Amino acid sequence: MEIALVGLRFIQYMAVMILFGSSLFPYYALARNGNNRGGNTDMAAFVQRVAFYASLAALLSAIGWLGCEAVLMTGDTNGYRNGAVIWTVLNDTEFGEIWRWRLLLLLFLPIYLAWRFLTHRTPLVWPVLVSGVLLVASLAGVGHGAMGLGFDVWAHLGNQALHLLAAAVWVGGLLSLFHAIQYIRNAGLGVELQRHALARFSLVGFIAVLLIVASGLLNSWFLVGSFHALLNTTYGRVLMVKVACFLFMVVLALFNRLLLMPRLAGTDDEETSLRLLLRSIAAEQIFAILVVASVSLLGTLPPAMDRMVM
Amino acid sequence: MSKSTTIRILSQATAIAILFGSHTSAVAHAFLDNATPKVGSVVTTPPKTIRIQFTQRVEVAFSHIHLFAPGGQEIAMGPAATDPSDQTQLSAPVTGALAPGQYEVRWDVLSVDTHRTNGHFPFTFQP
Numbered sequence: 310m311e312i313a314l315v316g317l318r319f320i321q322y323m324a325v326m327i328l329f330g331s332s333l334f335p336y337y338a339l340a341r342n343g344n345n346r347g348g349n350t351d352m353a354a355f356v357q358r359v360a361f362y363a364s365l366a367a368l369l370s371a372i373g374w375l376g377c378e379a380v381l382m383t384g385d386t387n388g389y390r391n392g393a394v395i396w397t398v399l400n401d402t403e404f405g406e407i408w409r410w411r412l413l414l415l416l417f418l419p420i421y422l423a424w425r426f427l428t429h430r431t432p433l434v435w436p437v438l439v440s441g442v443l444l445v446a447s448l449a450g451v452g453h454g455a456m457g458l459g460f461d462v463w464a465h466l467g468n469q470a471l472h473l474l475a476a477a478v479w480v481g482g483l484l485s486l487f488h489a490i491q492y493i494r495n496a497g498l499g500v501e502l503q504r505h506a507l508a509r510f511s512l513v514g515f516i517a518v519l520l521i522v523a524s525g526l527l528n529s530w531f532l533v534g535s536f537h538a539l540l541n542t543t544y545g546r547v548l549m550v551k552v553a554c555f556l557f558m559v560v561l562a563l564f565n566r567l568l569l570m571p572r573l574a575g576t577d578d579e580e581t582s583l584r585l586l587l588r589s590i591a592a593e594q595i596f597a598i599l600v601v602a603s604v605s606l607l608g609t610l611p612p613a614m615d616r617m618v619m
Numbered sequence: 620m621s622k623s624t625t626i627r628i629l630s631q632a633t634a635i636a637i638l639f640g641s642h643t644s645a646v647a648h649a650f651l652d653n654a655t656p657k658v659g660s661v662v663t664t665p666p667k668t669i670r671i672q673f674t675q676r677v678e679v680a681f682s683h684i685h686l687f688a689p690g691g692q693e694i695a696m697g698p699a700a701t702d703p704s705d706q707t708q709l710s711a712p713v714t715g716a717l718a719p720g721q722y723e724v725r726w727d728v729l730s731v732d733t734h735r736t737n738g739h740f741p742f743t744f745q746p
Binding site (some may be wrong): 398611 | 675676678680728730732734
């Protein structure tokens with residue numbers, strides 16, 4: 310059951326991070342002038358299409374996650390199909406308090422997006438963005454984020470929400486960046502728009518990295534507590550794998566910003582640089598997936614601090 | 620390296636060291652902190668309630684306290700409840716009669732971070 314929960318957590322985290330990060334991207338990275346009107350419309354349609362599938366994946370994984378919790382909370386392998394147990398989980402636990410309105414939002418979002426698509430309405434990004442913020446931030450209150458006593462609870466919750474939102478800006482933004490670079494190239498809109506999108510994404514990504522590092526250190530203080538616990542517990546070791554993947558992402562981002570972006574300025578090897586850039590962004594996405602996978606596993610493990618106490 | 624740069628690096632390193640230094644005031648899952656009757660204690664009057672303080676807030680809907688007599692039979696108890704002002708305290712009334720002897724309290728709880736923990740401790744009733 311724990312393995313199923315790790316898989317469902319992974320789908321849930323990926324889906325909501327994509328919802329938020331990909332829908333925020335057009336607001337800061339796309340040029341607002343006339344020659345990119347086509348790009349902006351295409352991006353809105355892309356975000357809405359991605360959001361439809363991501364919200365469906367999030368809804369199904371949220372239902373599965375609830376079933377797993379029913380089994381794990383009761384210790385009964387049939388707990389997931391016991392209506393009374395599911396009702397108790399949703400009504401009488403802190404997990405349920407958050408989960409029941411997340412389920413409602415996740416039920417509403419794909420229906421709303423499908424309605425807009427089927428009635429040929431202009432794609433809208435902001436409903437996806439608002440839903441994305443709520444769905445990502447609320448994950449902070451589930452699992453280890455809920456731990457703590459007194460002021461610690463709010464400090465940990467706020468910090469965890471900040472950590473997740475900053476990570477989602479980067480992880481979800483990569484998907485939109487990849488699409489935008491490809492679209493601008495295929496539509497022949499010019500290298501300036503690509504440089505603009507990359508420069509803006511780099512700036513926002515840099516701020517996101519700073520927030521991820523700061524909030525990550527604070528989270529480690531809450532859940533790990535010491536270098537000894539970091540090195541000698543499963544939780545600590547998985548956390549180190551996560552940090553290593555994160556550092557690979559940072560290196561690739563620096564490679565894109567400092568080496569590839571300057572070569573997009575109309576030089577002879579522009580096309581080669583562009584291909585390399587797209588591959589580098591794809592590699593960054595793979596490391597992002599590994600980071601989210603390790604986060605999905607960490608949530609099911611006893612925090613390092615607990616192991617040291619035990 | 621200038622003096623101001625050295626000071627800045629040292630202060631940043633100190634901040635990181637403090638962050639990673641030691642933080643053991645709280646744990647994530649619910650473990651026993653203290654109990655009434657006390658763990659391993661000898662009481663002269665039978666307890667009317669078993670009260671356990673945990674290191675983390677617990678979900679009362681999925682948390683239980685059981686009491687077992689020296690022969691292993693379970694003593695009747697009322698439903699467990701948390702203190703309205705302190706969700707780390709779980710208590711359950713003892714409704715069955717206790718004869719002199721050593722009893723075992725077994726607890727299994729769900730902490731608010733949705734992880735289960737369990738444990739047990741003895742106490743002796745000796746009028």
